[in-house]
Amino acid sequence: MKYEAVIGLEVHVQLSTNTKIFCSCSTRYSGNEPNTSVCEVCSGQPGVLPVLNAEVLKRAVKTGLALNCSIAKRTKFDRKNYFYPDLPKGYQVSQFDMPICANGYIIVNDGLAEGKKDKKIGITRIHMEEDAGKNVHGSDGKSSFVDYNRAGVPLLEIVSEPDIRTSSEAKEYLEKLKTILKYIDVSDCNMEDGSLRCDANVSVRPAGETKLGTKVEIKNMNSFRGVQKAIDYEIERQIKVCESGSKITQETRLYDEAKAVTLTMRKKEEAFDYRYFPEPDLPPYDIAPKDIDAINSALPELPDAKFARYINEMQLSVYDASLLSNNPSLAAFFDECAAGYKNYKAITNWLLGDISKKMNELGIEDIFSSRIRPENLLEMLVLIDNGTISGKIAKTVVDEIFASGEKSSKIIEKLGLVQISDDGFILKIINEVVAENPKSISDYISGKEAAVGFLVGQIMKKTRGKANPKLVNEMLITELAKLKNA
Amino acid sequence: MISKEEITKIAGLAMLELSENEKAEYSSQLSSLLGYFNEIQDLDLAGVEPTNHALVADNVLREDTAVPSLGQNVVVAGAPATDGKSYRVPAIIETEEQP
Numbered sequence: 001m002k003y004e005a006v007i008g009l010e011v012h013v014q015l016s017t018n019t020k021i022f023c024s025c026s027t028r029y030s031g032n033e034p035n036t037s038v039c040e041v042c043s044g045q046p047g048v049l050p051v052l053n054a055e056v057l058k059r060a061v062k063t064g065l066a067l068n069c070s071i072a073k074r075t076k077f078d079r080k081n082y083f084y085p086d087l088p089k090g091y092q093v094s095q096f097d098m099p100i101c102a103n104g105y106i107i108v109n110d111g112l113a114e115g116k117k118d119k120k121i122g123i124t125r126i127h128m129e130e131d132a133g134k135n136v137h138g139s140d141g142k143s144s145f146v147d148y149n150r151a152g153v154p155l156l157e158i159v160s161e162p163d164i165r166t167s168s169e170a171k172e173y174l175e176k177l178k179t180i181l182k183y184i185d186v187s188d189c190n191m192e193d194g195s196l197r198c199d200a201n202v203s204v205r206p207a208g209e210t211k212l213g214t215k216v217e218i219k220n221m222n223s224f225r226g227v228q229k230a231i232d233y234e235i236e237r238q239i240k241v242c243e244s245g246s247k248i249t250q251e252t253r254l255y256d257e258a259k260a261v262t263l264t265m266r267k268k269e270e271a272f273d274y275r276y277f278p279e280p281d282l283p284p285y286d287i288a289p290k291d292i293d294a295i296n297s298a299l300p301e302l303p304d305a306k307f308a309r310y311i312n313e314m315q316l317s318v319y320d321a322s323l324l325s326n327n328p329s330l331a332a333f334f335d336e337c338a339a340g341y342k343n344y345k346a347i348t349n350w351l352l353g354d355i356s357k358k359m360n361e362l363g364i365e366d367i368f369s370s371r372i373r374p375e376n377l378l379e380m381l382v383l384i385d386n387g388t389i390s391g392k393i394a395k396t397v398v399d400e401i402f403a404s405g406e407k408s409s410k411i412i413e414k415l416g417l418v419q420i421s422d423d424g425f426i427l428k429i430i431n432e433v434v435a436e437n438p439k440s441i442s443d444y445i446s447g448k449e450a451a452v453g454f455l456v457g458q459i460m461k462k463t464r465g466k467a468n469p470k471l472v473n474e475m476l477i478t479e480l481a482k483l484k485n486a
Numbered sequence: 487m488i489s490k491e492e493i494t495k496i497a498g499l500a501m502l503e504l505s506e507n508e509k510a511e512y513s514s515q516l517s518s519l520l521g522y523f524n525e526i527q528d529l530d531l532a533g534v535e536p537t538n539h540a541l542v543a544d545n546v547l548r549e550d551t552a553v554p555s556l557g558q559n560v561v562v563a564g565a566p567a568t569d570g571k572s573y574r575v576p577a578i579i580e581t582e583e584q585p
Contacts, residue, residue, distance in 0.1 A: 018550045026552040034572045035561040043561060055550035076538055083501050085575040135578050145572035148561070273499055278538035285545050 002207040003242065005235045006215075007164035007200060009173060009227075012155050013187040014131065014195040015059050020152035021130050022050030022093065022282075027153050030193075034136075034147035042130075042152030044089035050281055052077075056154040057100070057285060058295060059186040060128050063156055064101030065296050066184045067123050067177075074286050075100045077128075077279040085146050086133040094157075095127035096276040100287075102126075106160075106180070107304060108172040121173050122161030131155050156186075162201065162212070167231035174198060174224050175326070179303050182328045191223050198227050203248070204238040213238070214248040218262055220255045230255035234262050306331055314344045323352055329366045330356075336374035346381055354398050362402065371405030372398075380408040392465050393417050421468040423475070426459075429467065430479050433458045445484050452476065488517045 020027060023041035040048045064071050078096035104123035133151040135144045158177065164170050178189045178196065188195040198221055203213035218234055221227045233255075238248055253262040301309070303325045310321035324331050330351060337347045355372065364370045380397055383389050389397065389412055400411045412418055420426060433455055434441060444451040452473075459472050493513045497504045504512065555561075558571060567574040 019552045024548070024551065024553040025555045028552075033558055035558045037555050038561045039555050043564075045564075051546055051548045053550050054547040057547065081499070085573070085578060135575075136572065138574075138577065142577050143567075143574050144576070144578045145569060145574055147572050275499065280539055280541075283539055283541045283544045283546055285547075 001243070003204045003235075003239045004207045004209075005165060005231075005238075006162045006203050006205065006212055007167075007170055007231060008162040009160045009164065009170060010199045010201070011158045011160075011174070011177060012131075012197040013158065013181060013189060015056055015154040015156060015186055016188050016195070017053055017055045017059070017154055019053055019055075021053050021056050021128065021154035022152055025152065029149040032149065034145070034149060037149045038151070042088070043148050050093065052282060052285070053154065056128060057287075059154075060100045060126065060156055061287060061292060061295050062184050062299065063158075063181065063186055064104065064126055065292070065299060066180050066302060067101070067104040067106060067126070067158070069101035069104030069123060069126060071287055071292050072098060072100055072102070074098065074284055076284040077282045078276045079279050080129075080274045080276055082274060084132070085144065086135050086148075086151070088133065088148055088151055092130060092132065093279055093282070094129035094276075098284075099125045099127035106173060106176050108169060108176055119163075119169070121163045121169075124159045124161050126156055126158050129155050129157060162203075167228040167235070170200065170231055171224050171228045174227060176303070179326050179328065183300055183302055200227060200231055200234075202231055202234045202238070204235060204242060213242075214250050216248065216250065216262075217252045218255055219252060219265075220257075222257060226255060226257055229260050230262055233260060237262065303328075303331075314338065316344060316348055320348045320352060324348065329368050333367050333374055337378055340374075341378050341381055343381070343385075346384075347377070350377060350381070350394075350398070354395055358398060358402050370402060372401050373405075376401045376405075376408055383408055383412065387419060387421055387468055387470075388412065389417055389419050390465065390469055392469075393419065417466065419468050420463055420466050421471055423471070426463075426467055426472060426475055427479075429459050429462050430472075430476055433462065434479065434483070441480070441483060444480055452480070455480075488513050488520065 014027075017027060019025060020037075020042055023039050025037045025039050025042055027037070029037035041050050061071055075095065076098045077093050079091040080094045080096070081091040083090055101123075102125045104126070105120045106123065107118050107120055109118050131150050131153040133146050133148040135146055137144050160173065164173060181187050181189050181196075190196060191198070200218045200221070201215045202218060203215040205211065205213040216234060216238070218230050221230050234253070241248055252265045254265050255262050307321050307325040310316040310324060311318065314321075316324070324334050334347060334351055337351075338344055341347060351367075355367070355377075359365075359367060359370060362370070380389075380394055380401075383397075384391055384394050393412075396415070396417060397408050397411050400406065400415065401408065404411070406414070437455065437458065440451040440454055444455075455476055456469070456472055459476065460467055460469065490509050490513055493504070493509045493516070497509070497512075562568040562570065562573065565573040
């Protein structure tokens with residue numbers, strides 16, 4: 001029998017605000033000692049009053065708008081009750097029945113794969129909540145140690161509809177979500193350091209069946225690749241269970257990255273019963289339409305719109321437009337260059353070619369954290385256009401910009417890279433090369449055109465690549481013609 | 487009337503250990519408490535907005551500006567057990583797995 005998987009993703013993103021969600025403790029505690037960014041509120045002392053961080057509410061609305069959600073007119077917080085040492089109050093302040101955003105979507109498929117269609121993945125809801133602390137397991141096996149620095153860091157939980165059918169679609173969804181969140185600058189979105197976390201709900205059903213199968217929740221994935229592999233493993237495992245005639249157990253499974261398998265979490269004696277109830281310490285919040293409008297109009301151009309503009313207005317290829325629009329900093333760099341230089345294809349070629357290669361070599365993810373600036377690249381492009389340097393020499397200039405951050409013109413002067421366009425000088429070199437290569441000359445005269453390429457190579461070698469290649473070609477052909485007709 | 491089973495479940499969720507006597511006592515106390523709510527249920531509340539908090543002020547927000555935290559020594563001073571830096575709790579073995 002053919003089976004189909006049904007997948008929904010729950011993504012938690014830490015908002016990169018200065019302070020925690022309900023108190024003024026700093027969120028920049030990374031690398032600090034445990035429990036140094038903790039106060040009465042986030043450690044859950046009796047008698048304290050939480051107050052919502054205005055920036056959290058704003059970023060939640062911003063995220064909702066960027067993900068095509070409707071924004072609640074009125075929203076409130078609820079307590080989700082459970083006991084765990086990393087949760088100081090015995091409940092997590094979250095949102096239950098009145099989340100800040102609902103009914104959004106993300107369009108997946110970057111258009112790279114031939115014949116693939118765009119697909120809308122629904123977003124059920126987005127809600128605000130507080131993060132928990134961190135448990136560190138003691139070496140004696142008897143104790144664990146709890147650090148509450150992370151307790152109270154603002155989170156958005158973004159819940160997708162079960163619209164995803166394959167692990168690669170899940171990966172595309174996550175990548176697109178991350179790109180959008182980076183564009184709107186609400187989170188660092190780093191799965192490795194935990195600022196983006198993902199759980200997956202996976203079930204299988206016979207192809208064509210409309211009823212949902214029993215779902216299994218998978219946790220503990222630490223990379224997009226891990227999410228994809230965990231889902232693949234889980235789909236295969238569930239199909240095997242179904243084919244053996246057994247039933248899927250509804251449960252939570254943990255992904256074991258090293259073994260690339262999912263394993264049953266030790267069974268809880270009693271199913272979770274969170275007993276949600278309204279948080280009495282926080283009032284409800286009304287979101288004014290004018291505030292939504294203000295946030296909406298301040299949203300940057302998002303990747304789908306950028307992609308369309310690159311194709312329709314700038315005639316970039318689908319491939320180039322996709323690579324650029326999926327990389328917020330590279331796209332910003334491109335847009336800055338394109339504002340002052342009309343050969344968009346040339347900018348794209350350098351950005352996606354030599355510059356990206358250089359960034360990979362140096363392990364730089366964000367082009368703005370390197371030494372190259374749009375004005376460096378623009379100046380270099382103009383110098384290529386007016387013949388001061390050749391495209392080949394420009395590669396050396398790029399290397400040097402990355403090393404020193406100096407202006408292209410200064411680098412060219414410093415390293416003596418100016419292209420030689422002096423007729424007299426080039427003619428002198430041509431004559432030398434002609435004299436040194438009688439065999440090639442006779443080959444040419446007897447009709448072997450290929451000899452020209454070899455001779456050009458020799459001339460470029462003598463000038464260490466600095467001769468204007470176009471001029472060399474033209475002048476060499478003129479000289480050879482003279483020899484032939486002599 | 488709230489049954490003893492229900493009391494046992496609620497106590498379990500709240501991580502409370504109750505004796506048989508206490509279960510009986512709380513069962514009658516909780517039942518009378520819920521009785522008050524039943525009286526409210528009898529009222530005609532058509533058109534009345536549900537109340538989910540008793541505060542008068544809505545939309546209370548604060549600026550996203552950090553202030554100094556308590557300090558590690560103050561934070562762990564209230565811990566029943568500590569290594570001087572963190573709260574010490576019995577080992578957590580929640581992640582134990584089975585194939």
